[in-house]
Amino acid sequence: MTTPPMAQLAGPAGAEAAFRTGRRRRAVTTAGRVLANPLSAIGLVLALVLILIALAAPLLVPYDPLTIDAANRLLPPSPTHPFGTDEAGRDIFSRVLYGTRPSLLAATVILGLASVVGTVIGLVAGFRGGRVDELLMRLTDMFLAFPALVLAMGAAAALGPSFFNAMIAIAIVWWPWYARLVRGQVLHLKHELFVDAARVAGASERRIVLRHILPNCWTPIIVQMSLDVGYAILTMASLSFIGLGAQPPAPEWGAMVAVGRDYILDQPWYVAFPGMAIFVAVMAFNLLGDGLQEALSPRWRR
Amino acid sequence: MIGSPTSAARRPGDAAAPYPAPGGATPLPPRPLLEVSGLAVHFPIRQGLFFSRQTGTIRAVDGVSFTIDRGETLGLVGESGCGKSTTVRALVRLLRPTAGSIRFDGVELTRLEGDALRELRRRFQMIFQDPYSSLDPRLTVEAIVAEPLEAHGVGTARERAARVAELLDAVGLPPAVAERYPHEFSGGQRQRIGVARALALQPELVAADEPVSALDVSIQAQIVNLLKQLQQRFHLTYLFVAHDLAVVRHMSDRVAVMYLGRIVELARAEELYRAPLHPYTVALLSAAPVPDPLIEARRRRIILSGEVPSPAAPPPGCRFHTRCWLRERLGRPEACETVDPAVRSVLDGHLVACHFAEQVGASAEQRRATGGGNEDAGWTDGGIGQTKGEAENPRSRGGRD
Structure with a gap:
């Protein structure tokens, strides 16, 4: 419109490439900071290993996790069955490896749903303010007033016990945390001068929210998600343990522990291995989350 | 109210007499670009935990009137808290005035809302006091300077990139900075980025809210001189706010002194400094x-x-x-x-x-x-x-x- 035809000088291709290198540089420094701390480096490596196992489980397992072998019931760990076998002769090692799949899937779905719903509600509440904010926040308070596990149990029981319903139930109790987190960020961000500057520049409300406020919320959301993965896995296993999640023959850690409970005195490995898997997964993502928080927070607002 | 301004009217070369004597002169004095009269911005003081009620009013700006002619710089000085910044924020409509009138080229700004206001924003821009928090840390310099262009849908991506390069050059930054992030720059450089953003839409009026107060002394003069130079080059009209008398003297044709939400004195700069x-x-x-x-x-x-x-x-x-x-x-x-x-x-x-x-x-x-x-x-x-x-x-x- 008002621009003279000297556009070739700094074409969009150049600008785009520059944009990408900027992004990449930032991602690289963040990864470097996570790796610099030995604990979070362990967390990162373990998390990657877990994800790899989940993806490649069929290639890694020596036995099918569901095949019954009545002749080899409740065997102790041995070279042929590294974690032993269960009451139906299924290979516990194979089942534990397969168990990463429902756990990571559940964590992804739960946190995906919870963060999207929570972010939208937090953005609207924080940015609109006033009555809308009041209404949405009282709603989140209602959810937060119940102990999370109790509420999830109630929701799962109401929906009927199944793996899918358990995920939905946990997502229902999880989103308020994200709503509050994002709302807090928005309240602080909307008074930033760069938001005023965008307004003076002629940006619409929509543009201000999507281009300035939301991108500046990413860091805390991502840190919160990485910290929450472990708890989501744990909560999912808990629901399965009490019979509201994955149903027993399925290779799910919580369900395995629930059944193995009956054999805890004579065949302690039965519960020990899936229990350890839960422990390792929760710890891995907690360490990673802490590391990410550390790596990202000093840069935040500088 | 005057009809929608044509583009011809937007770029007049007339550096009109800074202060036309009110009334009388035979050739009608050109209409000031900005006419502010009786501007008031009051903030309610609320108390109470559950049922907040208004218990008082902060009269941050309480009846301020002035005009600014095209090509002129009006300086606004006063102690911290006297209402200078509030005046500027009301002018660019970051705040809604409680009372009074702001006429920009004949158009009443106080009642403008939504798209009509956004459209008019092309013609008046603002430079912020704090060059740190006024730049979005997540955006590259290119995206920051291009923001006003994008928001108003000016040009194609390619044309905007070229315009950004031009603007960076105008404020004395090399084109390579476009791909970098604000935190990589010093205060003075950041303020240059803020100036480039303010000029992106070729505005007529630029309101500068203490543009150098947050900068090192050694950098202040550079930015002040840059602003003067840009004013000549792009025929800008400035409202220049500061609490530093020397800077205001250097910049302004006329100076207004504020105290507690009011203008107490307004005169040509040399007059005000010689005989307050x-x-x-x-x-x-x-x-x-x-x-x-x-x-x-x-x-x-x-x-x-x-x-x-x-x-x-x-x-x-x-x-x-x-x-x-x-x-x-x-x-x-x-x-x-x-x-x-x-x-x-x-x-x-x-x-x-x-x-x-x-x-x-x-x-x-x-x-x-x-x-x-x-x-x-x-x-x-x-x-x-x-x-x-x-x-x-x-x-x-x-x-x-």
């Missing part, structure tokens, strides 16, 4: 050092007693009477406490809101504050750069007497 007519202006000038050592040695400070009263409860009568040296001198005349002095024109277009402005003109204080002589020696443009550090905050310095 409001006791508050005299006190302000007396607090700032002058570069000439001989004059500086003769300078006498007037120390204002007490604190600035709260804008939630401004004093009755003249707002300055609680701290006024002239009132003491005159034996506390009753008018000061009871009658709110109207802004009146003394001499030719020198506006002042004081019942006893004539006494100021005759006072020794005025002569001493401005450096003794009646000539302009103390406040030359050459003073920029040497005086600022100390002039920065007149109130915080210990007494010199």
Whole structure:
């Protein structure tokens, strides 16, 4: 419109490439900071290993996790069955490896749903303010007033016990945390001068929210998600343990522990291995989350 | 109201006489670009945990009137908290004025909303005081400077990139900075980025809210000179806010002095610095050092007693009477406490809101504050750069007497 035809000088291709290198540089420094701390480096490596196992489980397992072998019931760990076998002769090692799949899937779905719903509600509440904010926040308070596990149990029981319903139930109790987190960020961000500057520049409300406020919320959301993965896995296993999640023959850690409970005195490995898997997964993502928080927070607002 | 402005009207080369005498002149004086009258911005004070009720009002800006002609720079000075920034924010409509009128090229801004307001924003932009928090840390310089263009849908991506390169060049930054992030720059460089953003849409009016106050002294002069140079190049009209008298003197054609939400004096810059007519202006000038050592040695400070009263409860009568040296001198005349002095024109277009402005003109204080002589020696443009550090905050310095 008002621009003279000297556009070739700094074409969009150049600008785009520059944009990408900027992004990449930032991602690289963040990864470097996570790796610099030995604990979070362990967390990162373990998390990657877990994800790899989940993806490649069929290639890694020596036995099918569901095949019954009545002749080899409740065997102790041995070279042929590294974690032993269960009451139906299924290979516990194979089942534990397969168990990463429902756990990571559940964590992804739960946190995906919870963060999207929570972010939208937090953005609207924080940015609109006033009555809308009041209404949405009282709603989140209602959810937060119940102990999370109790509420999830109630929701799962109401929906009927199944793996899918358990995920939905946990997502229902999880989103308020994200709503509050994002709302807090928005309240602080909307008074930033760069938001005023965008307004003076002629940006619409929509543009201000999507281009300035939301991108500046990413860091805390991502840190919160990485910290929450472990708890989501744990909560999912808990629901399965009490019979509201994955149903027993399925290779799910919580369900395995629930059944193995009956054999805890004579065949302690039965519960020990899936229990350890839960422990390792929760710890891995907690360490990673802490590391990410550390790596990202000093840069935040500088 | 005047019809929608044509693009021809947007870029006039007329650096009109900075202050046309009101009424009378045969060739109709050009309409000021900005006309502000009776502008007030009040903030409610609310109390109560569950049912908040309004318990008071902060009168941050309380009846401010001025005009700015095309190509002119109006300086706005005053202590912290006097309402300078609020005035600017109301002008660019970051705040909704409580009362009064703001006419930009004949269009009433106070009632404008939504898309009509966004459209008009092309023509007035703002430079912010804090170059750190006014740039989005997540965006590249390119995205920041291009934001006004994108928001108004100007040009293609390629044309915008070219325009950004031009703008960066105009503010003295190499084109390579476009791909970098704000945190990689110093305060002065960041302020240049902010200036480039403000100029992106080729605005007519730029409101600069203390654009150099947050910068190192050594950088201030660079930015001030950049602003002057850009003004000539792009025919800009400035509202330049600062609490630094030397910077304002250097920048402005006319200067308005604010105190507690009001303009107490408004005059051509050289006039105001040579012969201030409001006791508050005299006190302000007396607090700032002058570069000439001989004059500086003769300078006498007037120390204002007490604190600035709260804008939630401004004093009755003249707002300055609680701290006024002239009132003491005159034996506390009753008018000061009871009658709110109207802004009146003394001499030719020198506006002042004081019942006893004539006494100021005759006072020794005025002569001493401005450096003794009646000539302009103390406040030359050459003073920029040497005086600022100390002039920065007149109130915080210990007494010199």
